[in-house]
Amino acid sequence: DIQMTQSPSSLSASLGDRVTITCQASQGISNYLNWYQQKPGKAPKLLIYDASNLETGVPPRFSGSGSGTDFTFTISSLQPDDIATYHCQQYGNVPVTFGGGTKVEIK
Amino acid sequence: QVLVQESGPGLVKPSETLSLTCTVSDGFFTNYYWTWLRQPPGKGLEWIGYMYFSGSTNYNPSLKSRVTMSVDASKNQFSLKVRSVTAADTAVYYCASHRDRHPDAFNIWGQGTRVTVSS
Numbered sequence: 650d651i652q653m654t655q656s657p658s659s660l661s662a663s664l665g666d667r668v669t670i671t672c673q674a675s676q677g678i679s680n681y682l683n684w685y686q687q688k689p690g691k692a693p694k695l696l697i698y699d700a701s702n703l704e705t706g707v708p709p710r711f712s713g714s715g716s717g718t719d720f721t722f723t724i725s726s727l728q729p730d731d732i733a734t735y736h737c738q739q740y741g742n743v744p745v746t747f748g749g750g751t752k753v754e755i756k
Numbered sequence: 757q758v759l760v761q762e763s764g765p766g767l768v769k770p771s772e773t774l775s776l777t778c779t780v781s782d783g784f785f786t787n788y789y790w791t792w793l794r795q796p797p798g799k800g801l802e803w804i805g806y807m808y809f810s811g812s813t814n815y816n817p818s819l820k821s822r823v824t825m826s827v828d829a830s831k832n833q834f835s836l837k838v839r840s841v842t843a844a845d846t847a848v849y850y851c852a853s854h855r856d857r858h859p860d861a862f863n864i865w866g867q868g869t870r871v872t873v874s875s
Contacts, residue, residue, distance in 0.1 A: 650818075683861050692850055692865035693801065698857055736801060740860035744816040745791075745803040 651675050655737050655748025661756040668724040670735055670751045677717045678741030684713050684722045685736045687750075693736060697722065729755070758784050760866035762851055768873050774838040778851030778866060782832065785809055789859035790834045792825065794847035795868075802847075806859065807834050841873045 652675040662668050672682065680700040685693035695704045697713035700720060710725045724731055732755060737748040764776035778790060792804040805815035807825040815823050824837045838845055848870050852862035 681858075681860075685862075692852075692868050693862070694865075695857075695861060695863040698861040698863075704863060738801070738860075740858065743814060744805075744818070745860055747801040747803070749800050 650744055651678060651739050651742050651746050653737055653739055653746050653748040655751055657751060658749060659752040659754065661754045662727050663756045664727055664729065666727045666756075668727050668731075668753060670722040670737075672715075672720045672722070672737035672748050674718045674720075674739055674741070676742075678739045680716050681739055681741035682713075682715065682720050683738045683740070684711075685738065686731075686733045687736060688733045696735075724753075727753070727755075757781075758855070758864050760784075760851060760853075760864060762849060762866040762869040764849075764869055764871065766870055766872060768841055768845075768871060769875050770842055770873055771840055774836075774841050774845060774871055774873070776836045776849055776869060776871070778834045778836070780832050780834070780851075780853070784853065784855075784864065785829065785832045788853050791852050791860075791862065792834075792836045792849065793852060793862075794845075794849045796844070796847040804836065804838075804849075843873050845871070846873045847871060 654673045682700045684697040687693040701713045712723045734750045734752045759781035761779045768774045789806045791806040822839045826835045848868040850868045851866045853864040
């Protein structure tokens with residue numbers, strides 16, 4: 650299985666801050682990488698697909714980059730509604746696997 | 757608007773079979789892959805496997821010996837069975853799919869159903 654190492658596991662930032670989360674795959678996955686936002690008690694929501702493509706209806710303050718083994722997810726200016734846990738997901742190999750999640754809180 | 761509803765018992769006894777159903781709205785059954793995922797309390801997401809509307813499947817090797825997925829096209833339903841459950845199978849179970857995306861980019865989700873394995 651491809652292991653997805655996501656960091657940090659949690660972070661605390663101020664409103665308006667730039668927030669960056671990284672995800673490293675244990676082997677190359679090209680750009681087969683998605684990012685999800687999950688709020689407590691809710692299903693995940695797709696934000697970024699194929700590493701860098703913004704899902705329809707998602708605010709442009711969210712972005713993703715990377716290819717191969719190293720990927721980055723960025724919130725350019727943290728908003729109150731962004732408080733959630735973020736997950737990366739690879740689908741380059743079966744089984745599909747997820748990172749451990751990053752919990753984003755307001756400082 | 758896509759309607760997705762997972763259903764099934766919230767409590768299953770150890771060693772028994774967990775059975776869940778995912779009912780999807782018309783228009784999102786044919787030509788879609790439907791995937792089951794789960795999330796144990798306080799933990800990350802785990803991919804269980806997918807089923808195509810035609811009946812083809814692909815399971816997570818770690819669960820393959822205990823998992824069966826099936827489809828009932830007459831009811832727009834996909835089903836999941838997990839045999840010989842233990843406490844480690846306690847989780848929120850989701851069915852998910854894709855719209856205008858790769859089958860493994862899940863932009864359609866049910867609300868999830870919580871399953872507890874306990875005697």
